[in-house]
Amino acid sequence: MRRDDFLSHLAWTGAGIAYAMSPHGLFTGRAVGATGGDAPLFVQISDSHIGFHQAANPDVTATLRASVDAINALPVQPRFVVHTGDVTHLAKSEQFDTAKQLLGTLRARTVVLPGEHDTIGAKPNAFASFFAPPKGGASWYSWDEAGAHFVALVNVFDFEKMGLLGSEQLAWLERDLRGVPTTTPVVAFAHVPLYALYPEWGWTTEDGAKALALLARFDRVTVLNGHIHQVITHVEGNIRFATAAATAYPQPAPGTAPKPGPLTLPHDDLLRAIGYRRVTLNDGVADLDDRKLG
Amino acid sequence: MIHAIALAAATVHIRNFAFVPSRLKVAVGQRVRFVNDDDDAHTATSATRAFDSGGLDTGDSWTHVFLKPGTYAYFCALHPYMRGTVVVSANKR
Numbered sequence: 001m002r003r004d005d006f007l008s009h010l011a012w013t014g015a016g017i018a019y020a021m022s023p024h025g026l027f028t029g030r031a032v033g034a035t036g037g038d039a040p041l042f043v044q045i046s047d048s049h050i051g052f053h054q055a056a057n058p059d060v061t062a063t064l065r066a067s068v069d070a071i072n073a074l075p076v077q078p079r080f081v082v083h084t085g086d087v088t089h090l091a092k093s094e095q096f097d098t099a100k101q102l103l104g105t106l107r108a109r110t111v112v113l114p115g116e117h118d119t120i121g122a123k124p125n126a127f128a129s130f131f132a133p134p135k136g137g138a139s140w141y142s143w144d145e146a147g148a149h150f151v152a153l154v155n156v157f158d159f160e161k162m163g164l165l166g167s168e169q170l171a172w173l174e175r176d177l178r179g180v181p182t183t184t185p186v187v188a189f190a191h192v193p194l195y196a197l198y199p200e201w202g203w204t205t206e207d208g209a210k211a212l213a214l215l216a217r218f219d220r221v222t223v224l225n226g227h228i229h230q231v232i233t234h235v236e237g238n239i240r241f242a243t244a245a246a247t248a249y250p251q252p253a254p255g256t257a258p259k260p261g262p263l264t265l266p267h268d269d270l271l272r273a274i275g276y277r278r279v280t281l282n283d284g285v286a287d288l289d290d291r292k293l294g
Numbered sequence: 295m296i297h298a299i300a301l302a303a304a305t306v307h308i309r310n311f312a313f314v315p316s317r318l319k320v321a322v323g324q325r326v327r328f329v330n331d332d333d334d335a336h337t338a339t340s341a342t343r344a345f346d347s348g349g350l351d352t353g354d355s356w357t358h359v360f361l362k363p364g365t366y367a368y369f370c371a372l373h374p375y376m377r378g379t380v381v382v383s384a385n386k387r
Contacts, residue, residue, distance in 0.1 A: 054333045054352055090335055090349035120337055120371050121348040159339060159371035202375055259311040260373075261334040 039076035040278035040289070041146055043108070044084060044189075046226030047246035049117065050099045051089035056249035056262035057270060060089075064102055066293050067247045067276045072107050078278070079145060081108045084226035084244060085115025085156065085191030087131070092121075096130040114139075115191040115226060116156040140169050142176050148281055149180050153190040155205045163192030163205035163227075170210050177214055185220045185284030193225045193243055195234060198254035203228050215239055222279075222286040228260075230273070231290055242288055244277050268294055303327050303357065306378065308336045308350065308370075313378030322363055322385045329355040337371040338378070346371075 048064045049057075057063060071081060083103065088095035096118075103110050112131040119127055133141055142151045151173070155163035165173075180186065188194070194208035205211075215221045221239040229246040230253065250263045250273035257263075265273060271294025278289040303325040307314045309332060320326055328338040330350040338347040338356065344366060347356040360366065360382040370376035 051351075052335075056333065090351055092349075116372050117335065117349075120335075121346075160341065160369060160374050162371075162374050200375075202373055261311065261332065264333075 039280075040074070040078045041280050043071050043074075043078045043081045044224055044244050044277040044279060045071075045081060045247055046084040046191075046244040047086040047115065047229050047248055048083070048099060049086055049089040049246070049248040050102075051092060051095040052248055052262070054262055054264075056264045057274075060248040061098060061102070063271075063274055063293060064099070064247045067274075068102055068106055070291065070293070071276060072105070074278075077108050079108065080111050081106050082111040082152075082189055082224070083113065084189055084224060085113045086117040086226060086246075086248075087112060087115070087127075088118055090120070091118050091126055093126065096126060100130050111152060111189070113152055113189055113191055114154060114156055116159070116162050119156055120159070138172070140172060146281065148185040148187055148284065149177075151176065151186065151188040153188060153194075153211070155190050155192045155194070155208070161206050162202065163190070163194075163208070165190075165205060165207050165211055170207065170214075173211055173214055177218075180218070182218055184218065185222070185281055186215060186218045187222045187224070187281075187286065188215065189224050191225065192227045193241065194223055195236065195241060197228065197232060197234070197243070201254065201260040203254065203260075212236065212239060220284040224277075224279070224286075228254075229263075231277075233288075240286065242277075242286075245290060245292065246274050247276070248274065250274065270294070301325070305329060306338070306380075307331050308338070308376075311336075311373060311376055313338070313368075313370075313376060316377065317379045317381065319381045319383065320360060321383055322361060323359060324382075325357050325359050326380060327355055327357045335372060336376070338368050339371045341367040341369060 045067055049060050052060045087099045114127045139154045155165050158164040192205050194205045196204040223241045225243045228243050229251040232243045234241040251260050252263050272292050275292035280287045301324040304320050305327045308330045330336050335349050345358050363382050363384045366380040368378050
C-alpha cells in the first residue's frame, strides 16, 4: 500500500467494544456506538514504537497522530492520557523528540511510562530527559485524583530479568499504599503485565506477585499494561487486569505463533487492531472502552 | 615485513527471536558480526556488560572484537529469554 493511501485510510470510526469489569469479577463486552459512553476519566494509549518502519505498520507516526486526534476530538476531555510505554522503537533521540512533540499536542495532560524499547542502549536516562517524572521525583510515583489512588510503576529497568520491579520499588510501593484506605479505588499502570500472562514470550513480571500481594487488600484494583499489543483481560480476586492495544501494530495472541513480534495484517485489519482506550471509574470499578482506528 | 593474518569475521544471525548459532567459537582477535534479520528490534548484550550492541533495527549489524579468551554469555535486552554464547579461544598460531 502506498503511503498516501495508508494515510487516507486512517479514518477513525469511533466504534468499539466496552468491557465492563463487574464487581463480581466478570467481564462483559458490549458494543458501543460512535457517540455512546460517558466522558472518560482518563485515556490509555500504548506501544507507539516511533521509529518502527516495517510492513506491519509503515507509518507508526501517522497512527499515533490519528490516536491523538481522536482523543482531542472527545467532546469532554479526559483528566489525563497515560502512555504505558514503548513510546519509541529504539530509544533514539529523534524518536523521543517526535513522540514528545506528538504527545504534546494532546489537550489533556500526559502521564508517560517507559517500556523496554525506551530504555535500551548506551543512554538509559534518555527517556527521563524527554519524559521527566513529576516534580523531579523517582521513576515510579503515585497520585490521588477523582477519589482514586493512581500508581505508575516501572518494570523495564533490569534488562536481564524483564519485567522486574525490584526490591527498591517494591519497598516504595509498600510505603506508598500503607496510608491508603482499603475502600479507595486503586489504579496501577506498568508497561509489562504484572501477572504471568505468557512467560514463554516474556509477557510476565518476575516479582509481580509481590506487588499484587500489596494490592490484594484493596476492594477495587485495576492494573493496566501495554507490551503485548492486544487487549487481554484477567481477574485475580479484587484485582482486574487489562492489557491495551498498541497505536503501532498488533502481536500474535499468546501461543498462536512460533514467536511474538510485529504481526502484519491487511491494512484495514491493522486499523481494527490498534487504537486507544477510554476508561471510566463507576463506583471505583474500571469500565474499559477500547476504540480502534478502523 | 610481517603481515597480520586477518581472520574472517564470524557472523551471528538474529532470526526468529534466536541467535544463530547460539554457541559460536572464535579465536582471540576475530571479529564477530551480529546481524538482525528479524522484523523486530533486538540487542546482543553481554551478561557481564562486557559488550552491548545497543538496539539493532531490522537489517542493522554490529561488530565486536573479542580480545581475551573466555566464554561470553549474552542475551537480548528486549527479549531476555533469547540467549547466546561466544567462546573465544587463545590464538595458537
